[in-house]
Amino acid sequence: MSEPRLEVKKTSKLFIGGAFPRSESGRSYVVSSAAGEFLCNAAWASRKDVRDAVVAARGAQPRWSTATAYNRGQVLYRVAELLEARRGQFVHEVRAAEGATARSAAAQVDAAIDRWVWYAGWSDKLAQVAGSSNPVAGPYFNFSVPEPTGVIGIVAPTDSALLGLVSVVAPVLAAGNTVVVLADEQRPIPAVSLTEVLATADVPAGVVNLLTGPADELVPVLAAHRDVDGLDLAGAEPVLAAAAEASGATNIKRISRGVAPGHDWRRDPGTARLLRFVETKTVWHPIGS
Amino acid sequence: MQTVGDLGVRHAPLDDVVASAYRGAASSDVSSLISSQDRLARFLAGLPGVDQVGCEQRAAALATRSIKTTAKLTAIELAISMIDLTTLEGADTHGKVRTLCAKARRPEPTDDVVPHVAAVCVYPDLVATARHALSGSGVAVASVATAFPSGRASLAVKLADVGDAVAAGADEVDMVIDRGAFLQGDVGRVVEEIVAVKEACAGAHLKVILETGELATYDNVRRAAWLAMLGGADFVKTSTGKVTPASTVPVALVLLEAVRDFSSVTGRTVGVKVAGGIRTSKDAIRYLVAVNETVGPEWLVASRFRLGASSLLNDLLRQRRKQLTGQYAGSDDVSVE
Numbered sequence: 001m002s003e004p005r006l007e008v009k010k011t012s013k014l015f016i017g018g019a020f021p022r023s024e025s026g027r028s029y030v031v032s033s034a035a036g037e038f039l040c041n042a043a044w045a046s047r048k049d050v051r052d053a054v055v056a057a058r059g060a061q062p063r064w065s066t067a068t069a070y071n072r073g074q075v076l077y078r079v080a081e082l083l084e085a086r087r088g089q090f091v092h093e094v095r096a097a098e099g100a101t102a103r104s105a106a107a108q109v110d111a112a113i114d115r116w117v118w119y120a121g122w123s124d125k126l127a128q129v130a131g132s133s134n135p136v137a138g139p140y141f142n143f144s145v146p147e148p149t150g151v152i153g154i155v156a157p158t159d160s161a162l163l164g165l166v167s168v169v170a171p172v173l174a175a176g177n178t179v180v181v182l183a184d185e186q187r188p189i190p191a192v193s194l195t196e197v198l199a200t201a202d203v204p205a206g207v208v209n210l211l212t213g214p215a216d217e218l219v220p221v222l223a224a225h226r227d228v229d230g231l232d233l234a235g236a237e238p239v240l241a242a243a244a245e246a247s248g249a250t251n252i253k254r255i256s257r258g259v260a261p262g263h264d265w266r267r268d269p270g271t272a273r274l275l276r277f278v279e280t281k282t283v284w285h286p287i288g289s
Numbered sequence: 290m291q292t293v294g295d296l297g298v299r300h301a302p303l304d305d306v307v308a309s310a311y312r313g314a315a316s317s318d319v320s321s322l323i324s325s326q327d328r329l330a331r332f333l334a335g336l337p338g339v340d341q342v343g344c345e346q347r348a349a350a351l352a353t354r355s356i357k358t359t360a361k362l363t364a365i366e367l368a369i370s371m372i373d374l375t376t377l378e379g380a381d382t383h384g385k386v387r388t389l390c391a392k393a394r395r396p397e398p399t400d401d402v403v404p405h406v407a408a409v410c411v412y413p414d415l416v417a418t419a420r421h422a423l424s425g426s427g428v429a430v431a432s433v434a435t436a437f438p439s440g441r442a443s444l445a446v447k448l449a450d451v452g453d454a455v456a457a458g459a460d461e462v463d464m465v466i467d468r469g470a471f472l473q474g475d476v477g478r479v480v481e482e483i484v485a486v487k488e489a490c491a492g493a494h495l496k497v498i499l500e501t502g503e504l505a506t507y508d509n510v511r512r513a514a515w516l517a518m519l520g521g522a523d524f525v526k527t528s529t530g531k532v533t534p535a536s537t538v539p540v541a542l543v544l545l546e547a548v549r550d551f552s553s554v555t556g557r558t559v560g561v562k563v564a565g566g567i568r569t570s571k572d573a574i575r576y577l578v579a580v581n582e583t584v585g586p587e588w589l590v591a592s593r594f595r596l597g598a599s600s601l602l603n604d605l606l607r608q609r610r611k612q613l614t615g616q617y618a619g620s621d622d623v624s625v626e
Contacts, residue, residue: 051617054617058620221617224615224616224617225616225617225619226616226617226618226619226621226622227617227618227619227620228619247616250616251619
């Protein structure tokens with residue numbers, strides 16, 4: 001007969017610069033399942049954690065944005081491989097978080113992994129589709145290429161803890177941006193597990209940073225931070241999103257507005273999110289007479 | 290009762306330890322002490338040892354001081370006024386030095402409350418450019434010299450280097466000591482060089498770089514600091530910035546206690562400059578706390594304490610904006626040299 005074991009309970013941490021710190025403030029909050037059962041204590045990030053995450057994302061920006069698109073695609077595909085290996089864990093966590101049936105949770109995790117693979121494939125095709133060589137009246141070879149915007153703050157969707165998250169994070173990474181993601185306050189566990197995958201998948205430290213905590217406390221800080229170049233307000237409440245949009249204007253952040261409630265994340269996303277956080281650079285190259 | 294107990298022999302009165310060693314060795318004046326290698330070596334060996342654990346513990350304790358809001362704003366502006374804005378690269382150009390000088394005169398162009406920095410620190414061949422760009426600004430021109438950073442050259446070459454810098458208009462000269470000679474016990478040679486360089490400075494302020502990262506122990510740092518002060522240094526400086534580890538708070542504590550003891554025994558005030566690896570406002574404020582707690586607030590002036598740095602200024606400016614606006618500043622908000 002086996003001895004009874006002590007429970008080994010997990011405390012959910014933040015993910016900043018490739019490390020898993022607790023909140024600098026020492027605060028935490030309780031995360032419950034859809035059925036109201038205790039799941040874990042999660043770190044309650046503070047504005048200083050936001051600052052640290054932005055510093056990490058800024059530091060990682062040059063290397064990630066100048067890596068070859070092919071290399072970025074390979075790294076992202078590796079993430080999908082590791083997601084697949086942990087499929088069972090994610091199904092369990094999505095089920096607990098969203099109160100979904102086993103079948104529905106499995107379908108969501110499968111869709112999330114497939115979407116990650118899909119976006120990984122887009123990494124080295126983006127410039128071909130979004131770039132162009134332009135006919136001009138002069139002795140120039142004129143071409144336009146998409147370049148990453150920089151450091152992007154992302155407010156994760158509230159209704160889909162894994163598929164929604166992957167749908168907003170992966171395209172921004174594929175385009176060469178680094179991100180600071182604010183996970184859904186009530187369902188952060190699949191997001192935290194995703195960071196554990198990212199940490200072991202050759203994604204350089206600081207490319208993805210994850211914060212957990214209340215949106216109304218953290219979104220305004222992220223929106224006002226002048227070193228953040230873009231803001232995806234996918235999961236922000238309308239009032240919060242409007243305020244974030246206003247304060248984001250101080251350094252002319254590129255803003256992506258929230259998605260409508262009840263958005264079906266399983267739908268084919270198209271290339272819209274890939275192209276949301278890129279800047280077009282046009283080059284006039286003299287070709288002589 | 291003033292003591293050297295913080296770092297050295299606990300609760301031993303200063304007079305008993307340093308002063309008696311000093312008076313015994315010096316008998317009448319400094320020149321007689323430094324003119325005899327034997328007496329100088331005996332005096333330095335007689336300096337109380339530094340309690341390494343205690344020193345590092347004290348530095349760690351001071352680092353936990355919380356400086357917030359208005360105090361932080363004051364500290365940031367104070368730190369800006371103490372900066373020796375430095376560029377010491379092989380790739381330095383006249384244009385880069387002029388840009389740096391413009392920034393030194395007016396670190397925050399949109400706000401004239403922000404003071405100018407204390408000095409601009411360059412190689413000797415760029416002193417004239419800096420002198421011209423800084424005329425009438427109140428910002429001093431500092432020049433490294435004496436075959437910086439290694440100091441591996443003959444005395445004649447070192448003195449010529451100093452002469453160049455002074456002739457081009459340097460107000461301050463940063464010399465390096467001969468660490469090799471110091472480590473092999475040839476303290477007489479080290480002090481002779483310092484005396485000769487001081488003479489060549491012809492009135493320019495002399496900062497003596499100890500390169501503490503190469504001195505191995507805190508005891509050596511204390512001895513080298515005394516050696517530099519006896520040789521006539523106006524400032525003792527931690528590091529060239531070219532060697533790791535560069536400046537640390539424990540090393541700064543040792544230097545601050547050395548200048549305090551020296552001032553108490555001889556009545557002459559010597560400044561401290563920390564340099565190398567100081568990049569964030571938090572680092573800078575830690576040094577200011579150490580100064581305040583070791584030698585007192587009257588040392589919190591640019592004539593007695595300096596921070597040698599290049600990227601630190603931008604971080605101070607960003608943190609200052611954060612204090613004033615509540616928004617974290619962006620990396621594009623400050624000029625990059």
